[in-house]
Amino acid sequence: MRKLSLIIGSLAVAGTLAVGSQPAKAATYHNGNPSVIRGYWKTSADMGAYYVFHFTKYYNSNYAMVKTSHGWHKPSGGYASINPINTFNYPARYRKLSAHTYYLIPTKKSAHFHYRGANRMKIYKKSSKKIGIKYHYAKGGWSSYQWLYKK
DSSP, X not given: OHHHHHHHHHHHHHHHHHHHTOOOOOOOOEESOOGGGOEEEEOOOBTTEEEEEEEOSXXXXXXXXXXXXXXXXXXXXXXXXXXXXXXXXXXXXXXEEETTEEEEEEOTTTTTSOOOSBSEEEEEEEETTEEEEEEEETTTEEOOOEEEEEO
């Protein structure tokens, strides 16, 4: 009887160790931008100007819209785009952190280039018409959320 309980106990321990020692799955990164953020997004108007962000599958672009006496228009000149230091300028890959939060980093091919600006970004989708972007800078850490609205 004692041998039987010893055999059963050792089998239980061996079974637990065999099942518990499986390696954890690594986080999966997907190429491009998440499909939920693709399209045109804009900031709220401030002092007669707002910024438009265009997220495509692989790249991001941005430009300013200025209000004049003739309405809103895109200026041609130095004011037409946001300073590249204040944006994420890499071809991206992402992983999903939670139901509404995405973490973007540069692709492996573009990571060795010396882009200016943020080196990674978190995107929080508040609703279908509102997202928050948080940039990470190598020297300054994480910024506060910048809220964008569907254009």
